[in-house]
Amino acid sequence: xxxxxxxxxxxxxxxxxxxxxxxxxxxxxxxxxxxxxxxxxxxxxxxxxxxxxxxxxxxxxxxxxxxxxxxxxxxxxxxxxxxxxxxxxxxxxxxxxxxxxxxxxxxxxxxxxxxxxxxxxxxxxxxxxxxxxxxxxxxxxxxxxxxxxxxxxxxxxxxxxxxxxxxxxxxxxxxxxxxxxxxxxxxxxxxxxxxxxxxxxxxxxxxxxxxxxxxxxxxxxxxxxxxxxxxxxxxxxxxxxxxxxxxxxxxxxxxxxxxxxxxxxxxxxxxxxxxxxxxxxxxxxxxxxxxxxxxxxxxxxxxxxxxxxxxxxxxxxxxxxxxxxxxxxxxxxxxxxxxxxxxxxxxxxxxxxxxxxxxxxxxxxxxxxxxxxxxxxxxxxxxxxxxxxxxxxxxxxxxxxxxxxxxxxxxxxxxxxxxxxxxxxxxxxxxxxxxxxxxxxxxxxxxxxxx
Numbered sequence: 001x002x003x004x005x006x007x008x009x010x011x012x013x014x015x016x017x018x019x020x021x022x023x024x025x026x027x028x029x030x031x032x033x034x035x036x037x038x039x040x041x042x043x044x045x046x047x048x049x050x051x052x053x054x055x056x057x058x059x060x061x062x063x064x065x066x067x068x069x070x071x072x073x074x075x076x077x078x079x080x081x082x083x084x085x086x087x088x089x090x091x092x093x094x095x096x097x098x099x100x101x102x103x104x105x106x107x108x109x110x111x112x113x114x115x116x117x118x119x120x121x122x123x124x125x126x127x128x129x130x131x132x133x134x135x136x137x138x139x140x141x142x143x144x145x146x147x148x149x150x151x152x153x154x155x156x157x158x159x160x161x162x163x164x165x166x167x168x169x170x171x172x173x174x175x176x177x178x179x180x181x182x183x184x185x186x187x188x189x190x191x192x193x194x195x196x197x198x199x200x201x202x203x204x205x206x207x208x209x210x211x212x213x214x215x216x217x218x219x220x221x222x223x224x225x226x227x228x229x230x231x232x233x234x235x236x237x238x239x240x241x242x243x244x245x246x247x248x249x250x251x252x253x254x255x256x257x258x259x260x261x262x263x264x265x266x267x268x269x270x271x272x273x274x275x276x277x278x279x280x281x282x283x284x285x286x287x288x289x290x291x292x293x294x295x296x297x298x299x300x301x302x303x304x305x306x307x308x309x310x311x312x313x314x315x316x317x318x319x320x321x322x323x324x325x326x327x328x329x330x331x332x333x334x335x336x337x338x339x340x341x342x343x344x345x346x347x348x349x350x351x352x353x354x355x356x357x358x359x360x361x362x363x364x365x366x367x368x369x370x371x372x373x374x375x376x377x378x379x380x381x382x383x384x385x386x387x388x389x390x391x392x393x394x395x396x397x398x399x400x401x402x403x404x405x406x407x408x409x410x411x412x413x414x415x416x417x418x419x420x421x422x423x424x425x426x427x428x429x430x431x432x433x434x435x436x437x438x439x440x441x442x443x444x445x446x447x448x449x450x451x
Contacts, residue, residue: 030064
């Protein structure tokens with residue numbers, strides 16, 4: 001019996017190919033997933049990204065699924081949100097082979113139930129891990145079959161049905177696909193729209209020869225920022241490796257915070273359904289719930305992570321949800337995250353008026369944020385306790401522990417301190433009304449964390 005806890009993460013399976021993630025082991029994961037969902041579905045839809053290892057791993061997983069008597073629908077090369085579309089529109093459980101923004105030697109499996117419902121540690125992943133560790137029981141019946149299906153055109157049509165771009169003025173857009181799946185999907189999604197696309201790194205290449213496909217790291221959007229300024233574009237878009245997240249820079253090359261994008265999209269969705277609920281995780285800007293409320297919506301705060309967002313969306317019937325990490329979730333997209341749909345909303349909002357994106361998003365960026373600051377600490381609980389004790393007695397301080405420790409100091413700002421699930425790190429996010437207040441609060445908390 002092998003210990004798989006190192007690669008079965010909170011939301012997916014991920015590891016180094018050939019060492020932690022072998023085709024034999026992936027076949028077992030496929031069989032275990034089939035056992036999990038067999039009572040509810042006779043088939044599974046599978047997609048994969050452009051990494052060299054992805055086609056082989058996807059086929060290995062399909063062998064495991066079919067060995068348990070279930071059928072497989074293979075959609076081949078796809079973005080993660082295209083796989084979610086297939087799971088939703090075909091009403092099938094799904095498996096996507098990608099390691100998202102991780103380096104080339106990694107790969108992974110993102111799993112969902114029919115209708116793109118998430119599979120995390122508390123909703124199936126632990127059971128799958130245990131089944132593989134103890135040995136997948138053999139199935140005595142007839143093996144399932146594998147058929148191929150191209151859903152890209154249907155995915156594009158569905159996206160276009162959700163955002164009206166007919167009133168948009170022509171826009172020039174630089175798109176950095178990072179050699180990831182955006183290089184496949186962007187040309188199809190943007191075809192026929194009033195946009196001039198300036199492409200960067202559209203060649204599908206899982207070795208990521210130009211930069212890591214992780215736009216959350218400022219080093220990886222430098223080329224995009226330079227190209228936007230060079231060609232006089234209206235904005236720039238950067239997608240991560242599996243193209244489920246989208247980052248935005250304005251005409252000056254300045255990044256637009258994901259919280260501002262969350263607020264912008266929320267306002268547009270609330271215009272369609274006044275009074276609707278909008279989900280935001282606890283690290284998004286305080287501006288998000290303020291703006292949602294100002295536009296008649298009901299803001300609901302959740303823990304960080306897509307399984308919590310999707311679960312809360314299902315419970316509340318929320319129309320939209322956003323995270324600080326540029327994951328955007330739409331009820332009309334089976335509550336799944338799709339950076340492409342968020343990008344279309346931004347383009348529609350910009351194209352419907354004459355001003356620059358910086359002016360459009362100015363009201364959505366009301367505060368100054370630190371970004372995520374990581375500290376390596378041996379005793380996570382001890383340091384969290386020290387910070388909790390230091391702020392518990394401060395006048396006007398409100399503490400909650402929905403996810404880690406959040407301390408709201410009113411006009412002085414707020415911060416969240418969370419332990420990493422996988423590393424000896426504490427993650428700090430701070431927001432305040434101005435730069436000086438943000439830096440002062442950050443320094444105060446870090447002095448306690450790193451004492």
